[in-house]
Amino acid sequence: MTESVWQTISxxxxxxxxxxxxxxxFLSLLIIFFQRRxxxxxxxxxxxxxxxxxxxxxxxxxxxxxxxxxxxxKAKEIEGELKYAVRRQEENIYRKKLRLxxxxxxxxxxxxLYNLEAxxxxxxxxxxxxxxxxxxxxxxxxTQEIERxxxxxxxxxxxIKRDELWKEIEKVLxxxxxxxxxxxxxxxxxxxxxxxxxDWDRLERAGIHVAEFFPALFxxxxxxxxxxxxxxxxxxxxxxxxxxxxNVGREYLGLDKKFGYWRDTHLxxxxxxxxxxxxxxxLDWNYAAKENLFLEDKLFEIPQYVRNGHDPVQIISSGxxxxxxxxxxxxxxxxxSAKHHVYxxxxxxxxxxxxxxxxxxxxxxGIDVRIMVPCKPDHPFVYWATYSYxxxxxxxxxxxxxxxxxxLHAKTxxxxxxxxxxxxxxxxxxxxxxxxxxxxxIYSERTVQRLERTFENDMTKCTHVTRKVYDQRSLxxxxxxxxxxxxxxxx
Numbered sequence: 410m411t412e413s414v415w416q417t418i419s420x421x422x423x424x425x426x427x428x429x430x431x432x433x434x435f436l437s438l439l440i441i442f443f444q445r446r447x448x449x450x451x452x453x454x455x456x457x458x459x460x461x462x463x464x465x466x467x468x469x470x471x472x473x474x475x476x477x478x479x480x481x482x483k484a485k486e487i488e489g490e491l492k493y494a495v496r497r498q499e500e501n502i503y504r505k506k507l508r509l510x511x512x513x514x515x516x517x518x519x520x521x522l523y524n525l526e527a528x529x530x531x532x533x534x535x536x537x538x539x540x541x542x543x544x545x546x547x548x549x550x551x552t553q554e555i556e557r558x559x560x561x562x563x564x565x566x567x568x569i570k571r572d573e574l575w576k577e578i579e580k581v582l583x584x585x586x587x588x589x590x591x592x593x594x595x596x597x598x599x600x601x602x603x604x605x606x607x608d609w610d611r612l613e614r615a616g617i618h619v620a621e622f623f624p625a626l627f628x629x630x631x632x633x634x635x636x637x638x639x640x641x642x643x644x645x646x647x648x649x650x651x652x653x654x655x656n657v658g659r660e661y662l663g664l665d666k667k668f669g670y671w672r673d674t675h676l677x678x679x680x681x682x683x684x685x686x687x688x689x690x691x692l693d694w695n696y697a698a699k700e701n702l703f704l705e706d707k708l709f710e711i712p713q714y715v716r717n718g719h720d721p722v723q724i725i726s727s728g729x730x731x732x733x734x735x736x737x738x739x740x741x742x743x744x745x746s747a748k749h750h751v752y753x754x755x756x757x758x759x760x761x762x763x764x765x766x767x768x769x770x771x772x773x774x775g776i777d778v779r780i781m782v783p784c785k786p787d788h789p790f791v792y793w794a795t796y797s798y799x800x801x802x803x804x805x806x807x808x809x810x811x812x813x814x815x816x817l818h819a820k821t822x823x824x825x826x827x828x829x830x831x832x833x834x835x836x837x838x839x840x841x842x843x844x845x846x847x848x849x850x851i852y853s854e855r856t857v858q859r860l861e862r863t864f865e866n867d868m869t870k871c872t873h874v875t876r877k878v879y880d881q882r883s884l885x886x887x888x889x890x891x892x893x894x895x896x897x898x899x900x
Contacts (some may be wrong), residue, residue, distance in 0.1 A: 415601065420717060439775065509721070514852055517604040517828050519724065520742050524850065528735040536680030537718030538849075538856045541653070542819070542863055543663040547675045548574065554649045554677075555581050561591040563690045565598035565642040567833075571608055575657050580611040581610065582882040586616040595694050597638040598625050600656070620698035636729050639833050639844040641675075642690050647709065650683035652676050652724075652849055653831055654818050663815065666891035670815030672867070674831055674860070676756070676849055678722065684709060685724035689847055720853040727834070728845035736834045737841040738850050741767055741823055747824045748779035752864045754819040758782050758795040759837035778807040781867060783817040791837070797890035803879050810871035817867075820848075821860060828856045 433528030490684035506519055509515055522531040554561055555578070569575055582592050594612060595605070600622050609619045622638040632826040643651040655661050678686070685764045687709060691702045694858060702708055744751055751771060758780060760768070772778040786792030799809045818835075823829035832848030834840040851857060870898040872878075882890075 412435060413886055417454035421625050423529050432655075434650065448892060449895055460627050466899075471552070481577070482704050498630055501900040509734070509852070511827075511854065514827060516746060517852060520606045520739065520828075520850070521852070523530055523737065524723045524725055524737065525868055526725075527738070528725045528848075530725045530735075531633070531685060532721055532723050532852075533681035533685070534721040535718050536678055536720040536722045538720045538722065538851060538853070539677040539679075540859055540863070541655075541675040542672060543619050543672065544655060544663060547651075547653075547655050547673075548578075548662070550677060551643060551686060552578065552581055553653060553694075554643075554645050555585060558585055558590050560646045561593070561644075561696070562646075563593050563595075563642070563644040563687070564709045565595040565638070565640055565690055565693060567597045567637065567639045567641060568658060569596055569601045570603060570656075570658035571604055572659045574659055574662060578657065582612075582617060583615045592616070593620070593694060594618045595638075595690070595697055597622045599633055599634065599637050600639075609686075618698070622697045630815065631670045634667060635843045637844050638693060639840065640689070640693065640726075640847045641849060642681060644687045644690055644882055647683055647687055648679065650678045650686040651669070652678070652686060652762040652847060660816075666815040668787070672812065672815055672817045672819060672864075674821050676831055678719045678849065680720070680722070683723040686847075689724060693845070720851060720856050724847065725830075726845070727841075729843060729847075734841055736830070736832075736846055737761075739830050739848070739850055740764060743822060743824045743830060744768060744771055746828075747771055747776050749825045750779070752818060752823045752861055753778075753780045753823070753836065754782075754821045754864060754867070755780075755836040756787070756795075756816070756818050757791050757835040757837040757840075758784050758798050758821075759791065759800060761792040761838060763839065764836070765801065768802060768807065772802065772805045772807040778802070778805075779810065779864070779868075780807060780862065781812055781864065781871060782812045782818060784813045784872070784889070785816060785818065793886070793892075794891040794894050796886075797894040800879050800890070803876055810868055811869060811874055813868075813872050814870035821864075823857050825865070826861055827854055828852050828859045829860050830858070 417483065518655055518813075521532050525532070539550070541550065562582065564846070582594075586592050594617055596609075596619075602625075612619050641651070641653060641656060643649075652739075654673040655675045659665060661671050661673065662667050665671075693706065695701055695703070715807055724737060725735045725748055741763055744764070751768070768780075780799065782795050782799060783792075803809050820834055821829060821831045822836075828850050830849045831851065834844075834846035834848055842848050
């Protein structure tokens with residue numbers, strides 16, 4: 410029996426090796442013609458297939474394919490269309506009545522209208538936005554707001570780790586359930602792979618509703634790295650909403666020796682924009698949990714209280730379920746609209762050609778372009794690809810900085826102290842097209858200038874990457890950069 414098995418394996422191996430060229434051509438045709446892709450990405454996959462035959466195609470099936478994309482998100486897409494069909498009529502009326510408090514803000518009116526049309530993102534002008542850059546402060550505020558919950562708590566994170574931070578949050582959630590508050594937790598299967606089934610079962614036994622986004626095919630074995638839900642949203646009673654870069658884990662409190670201090674940016678929004686976050690959560694929940702929360706009107710009731718906020722905000726989202734890259738387009742439009750400066754903080758700086766060209770043009774046109782990235786990698790290939798693109802910007806005259814005070818995970822882009830886009834989306838291919846993301850576009854001088862003052866304070870904890878510094882990097886670093894940049898469309 411054993412001999413027969415080995416003979417079969419040997420025969421298959423010999424067949425593959427004898428016909429390797431034909432098989433490779435066939436697989437290449439599948440990659441080229443099976444679906445529409447960015448040509449740069451196609452060529453990268455073909456190169457990988459050429460150098461690593463067969464195995465390269467297996468990698469493609471695991472991390473690069475989107476054969477079932479249209480079918481996967483069909484229900485999600487329909488649900489979104491049904492929900493926004495009525496709202497678009499309201500937006501058309503609202504568009505004609507649009508008034509901005511600051512006349513200078515008028516040059517961003519086209520961006521507001523774009524978000525209304527492309528992303529069904531209603532502009533709300535009565536928000537109060539709090540900014541958190543420290544994990545301890547953010548989670549302290551989050552816990553306090555959860556304690557105040559009266560009706561419901563909706564929590565969505567890409568990463569939740571089974572450590573002391575989550576245990577503390579879980580304790581408060583269980584307490585609120587016992588008080589009659591409805592609690593839902595939506596998690597991403599890949600991001601929460603360190604969690605165990607018993608952890609989620611414990612929540613459900615306590616009365617907490619739990620849903621898993623895009624579950625793994627083989628339990629803890631995660632092969633589907635695309636189409637991850639990278640959003641971080643918390644909505645409490647339709648009154649308070651949190652969105653930004655922090656996940657749930659001890660490293661986000663600065664307790665992980667590998668990363669040290671964790672520098673991130675998270676927003677707490679109070680005002681009408683919270684309803685947009687509530688809708689965003691429900692759309693994701695409906696897809697993952699296979700239920701329709703839109704039937705529960707209480708989840709979208711706007712609380713009756715006096716708002717003192719003056720921050721206009723649009724909640725924008727993007728993902729592989731849409732052909733329109735709303736967040737990418739917001740970044741691009743903001744860069745093009747800059748007259749004085751552009752400030753960017755991102756852990757991964759792997760822009761596509763349109764973003765890269767826009768930043769180069771801005772810098773060479775006299776715009777003060779500043780880009781800040783972390784000094785240490787959480788993903789080595791991504792880090793060295795980032796450093797490579799940073800070199801392009803240094804050559805174009807931009808001011809580039811490496812944050813030395815721990816790990817920089819903030820995702821912010823601000824322009825001229827007037828408009829900022831803050832949220833979960835990195836400046837890379839994955840966030841632009843493969844992950845589900847959500848950002849807040851803020852049209853408020855007072856809030857945006859607070860963000861920019863924080864950026865400028867961070868500069869004092871950075872190494873300025875000048876042309877001289879960049880050119881002095883070692884041959885090993887140059888090699889790492891080239892290899893990582895070659896693979897950047899796949900990262």
